[in-house]
Each structure stands twice: as structure tokens, then as C-alpha cells.
Amino acid sequence: MAAMLRRVSGSALLIVFLICWSFPALWGAVTSFKTERDVLDYPPMSPFHPTLYNYRHILAGPTSIVPNLESSAILTVSTTLITLALAIPAAYALGRLRVPAKRPLGFYVLATQMLPPIGLVIPYFLIFSGAGLLNSYSGLIVVYVSFSLPFAIWLLVSYFEEIPREMEEAALIDRATRLKAMWHVVLPQARGGISVTVVFVFLNAWNEFLFAVVLGGRTVRPVTVAMFDFISLEQTQWGRVSAAALIAMAPVMLLGLLAQKHIVKGLTLGAVKGSGRQ
């Protein structure tokens, strides 16, 4: 009896859970197909004629967010490539080799990961305005690498540590150089961890806002900043802001689904494994 009661209340809770965390997104999706007049219908659940009007406006015409999507893509892809190119060797060294002062180095990387962004955006603003780097891709990419790199190193270290050592040692006994052992033996086995890291670096860079709004400008203007175009004190363009949010968040939602099994490990920097009950 008690067990059944527990299961029923558990299911009820599950339903509340699902509504609470999926409804806002579903509601936004519905709103994105409404005209501005239909949005204002009260009560909010009234029937309406779906239209692609909002999507036409945000993908073409003067309020198009396509240039902003391009900005986001340039920033995110460059950041991901540079970060991974730097982080993979560093994580390999920290995770698999005997490095002098390994612990202090690890703590240093971890500490740089914990810095509050406001503490970085102020000096970057001063440095960039002096150097003429405001509103430039190169400037913003440097900043994005600064917060992606410590994260990527930490996450990759946890994957590199998991790979068994025997094969690499066998390769070394066969007189392969260390570089070859790393390249041909270890890296192929770390492919999974590397792709998870790519997902998270991409996600954080795509979603970034503070640095972009302060250090970006008219040309370097990712989609997170462009969201505000549809909102002003006088008027909110409900349908358009919903459609824009949906399009802007589509890439990260897709990545989240793809990386579903690895998300816990990624979120805890590799500290907690697993995806629930196997």
C-alpha cells in the first residue's frame, strides 16, 4: 500500500516536473507562430491561426538575425578550434605524464576557471579601447578562449586519466616517440572525451553575453545580444522574440540532446560520471 502510494505520488511529481521545465519552451514555440494580435488574446490559451510571419521577419528583412547568427558562428567555431588545439596537449600532459609541480599547476588552471567574468570584462574593456580591439572578432575570440581553455583542460584531463596505460607503454617500448604514442595510441581512444569537450566549449561560447555586449559592437554582435532588438520599453514584439529565441537556441538544444549521456560529466568538470541508472 505504502509502496503504491509512493509510486503514484512519484508519477504525479514527474508530471509536475515535466510541465514546469518543458512548458516555457513549448509555450514559446507556440507563441512564435502567432501574429502580434493573437498573442494579446486573453485568456492566453485561446485558439489561433498559425503563421510563419514572425520567422519571415527574423530571417529576412531589416530585423533579420541572420548576420547575428553568423557572428555567433564565427566566434564560437574559432573559439572551439583554438581552445581544443591548446587544451588537448595540455590535458594530455596533466593527465598522463609526470609533470613537475602538477598540483599547483592544476590549481592554477582551476582558479582561472572560477574568475567572475565581471572581473575580466573591465580590464579587457580598458585594454581593448586602447588597442582598438573593440568590436573585433580577434579581440572577442581571445576573451572567449580565456574562459573556455581552463574548462576544456579540466574536462579533458578526466578523460585522459581513464585511458589504460598499457598500450601507450607498449608503444614506448617499441621505441615509438612520445609524440607518436600520444598521436596514434592515446588520442584515438580519447575521441569520445574530445567530442564532449567540443560540445561544452561550443555551448558556453554560443551562450555568452556579458563580454559580447561590452566588447562587441555593430559588426561583432552575436545572437544573444541581438535578442534585445525585439524588446523596448514601449513595446515587446512577442512573436518575434519567441521565434528569435527558438532559432538562436536551436543549435545548443540540438547539441544538448546529442551529448545527453555525457552532460553530467561535462557539467561537473569530469567529477561525477554516469547518466543515471544504466
Add this chain to the structure above:
Amino acid sequence: MPRTALSRSCAADGAAAALAPAAAPVPAPAIAPPRDEQRFALVLLLPSLFVLVLTTTVPIAYLLWSSVQRINPAMSFMNGFAGADNYIQMGDDPRFWNSLRLTLVYTGSTVVLQVVIGLALALAIMELRRGQWLARLVAILPIVLAPVVVGLYFRTLILTPTFGMFDYLMVTLGLGSHNWLGDPQLALASVIAIHTWQWTPFSFLVLLAALAALPQDIYEAARMDRASALRRFWHITLPLLRSVIILLVILRLTVALSAFAAIFAATGGGPGTATEILNLYAYRTSFNELQVGYGAALAVTLLAITLTTTAILFRLRRRI
């Protein structure tokens, strides 16, 4: 030869260490590592270290320097060395004390809410035979969304009086329509709720994974001894989860302390200064009021708070 795993020795032993708290640390290798291994490691590490120093440590040093300067891009003829002036100014700035109080309330309440609700949900949904996967799937959605988008969403579609879904729900339940983000009495609670909405699924997923990894035989034994569910939770589950919970608190604390975009999008720190946490105050001071030197001093304060609390928590974690 086994070597100390770095990710475990420094940050984060999560579930694995929670289950094996008695495992002794692996002794350091007695033989010195071969010279070529060290050289190879340094070659691999140096580019990253160079970039990290250049892109994080140098800017932080510049921030410290800026915090003892008068910097106003609009009146650059006034710029110059200010000594401790900016820090002294903070002492009798009521807006600073307000932002400090809001930061503590915001951080404390969001972290506690996320962990407590996340744990309750994880415990309840663990019991379910079916539908767990659905909860895990839905939980990913808020986590991957950009905080700025979440803030805008709540400001428009969820919390707007009369049109927002949540407001409509409150009216339907007979609790009346409120200006959730515009009323100084409610705005702080609203931004706390937004942060909690977005990040509770994170705690939920992590705790669910940790719960699933707990050894079942202890529970069997406890059931044999007729220990009640509450006692089992208090004496078995909670102690086993302690390490994961502290890890979660560390992770959530650093994120809450640097929260910016969602509040910026939802209220911009207002109405007035009702939701102006230290982050927002430093931003407004530097980039709206152009008092960059004073803004830098505020940011240094936040930096000091973040580093102190995480250092304390790490110490706490190691002692367990």
C-alpha cells in the same frame, strides 16, 4: 605504474571518492621521472599556460591596478592615481552595501534551493520504474539555454502581468495578478526563481547520477534492520552524498556569484536597485556611469568573495 589522478587530487572526486572514502592516496613514484618525459610534458603544457597567464592573470593584475585609479572615459583629464580612494568610497556607499546584501541573499538562496529541490526530485524520480528517461531528457533543456534568453523569456512570456503564463496561472488560482519584475518587493524573489528554474535540473541530474551509483546492499541491510525511510536517508544516503553535494555547492556558488545575463535581461538590476547584485552594480558603474575605477574596485571585491568562499569549501571538502 599508478599515479595520482589530477582531477581527483585537486578538484573533484565526486561519486567515485564518495564511495571509497577510505582509499589511501597513491604514493608518489620513488624514481624520478625520465628527463624526456618531463621535457615533453613541458612542451605540451607551455602554450596553454602562456595563453592562460596572458588572458586571465594579466587582465586580473590590470583590474587590481585599475581599482586604485580614477578612470572616466568621458572625463579623461581627471584620470589618475587614486590610492585607496575607491575602496574608502565603498565604505560609505549605501548602494554598495545594498548590492553586497543582495549578492549574499541571491547566492545563498539560489544555491540552497537548487540543491534541496534537486535532491528531493532526484530521490522521488529514482523510485520510478518508468519515465525516468523523460525527466532526464527534459532536465537538459534549461541547462543548455543561454541565461540571457531565459531572462528575456521570463520577462516577456512568463511574468508579464495579464499576458504571462505564470501570471495567468496565479490569476486562475485566485492569487491575483502582480508586477513580478516591476514591484521592488517581488523583483528579487522573481530573479531568484528564474535562476532556480534554470539550474535546479543541473543539481537534479548530478544527484540522480550519484544516487544511482550508491551501493544497494547497504540499503538491503538497513531494511533488514527495519530502519525507516527517513533514517535510511539521514544515516546512509546523505553521508554518502556529502562529497557530491559539496562539489555541487562549489560549482553552483561560483555560477551564482557571477550571475549576470539573466538578471540583466529580466530587470537590468532594477526596479531602482532592487535586484542590483554586486555584478550588476559593477557593470552599471563601469559602463553606464563610466566610473571605471570604482567599478574595478567593486569587481575586485566580488573576486575576493568568490576566491575566499571557494577556498573555504575546497578545504572543507578535503577534510571529509
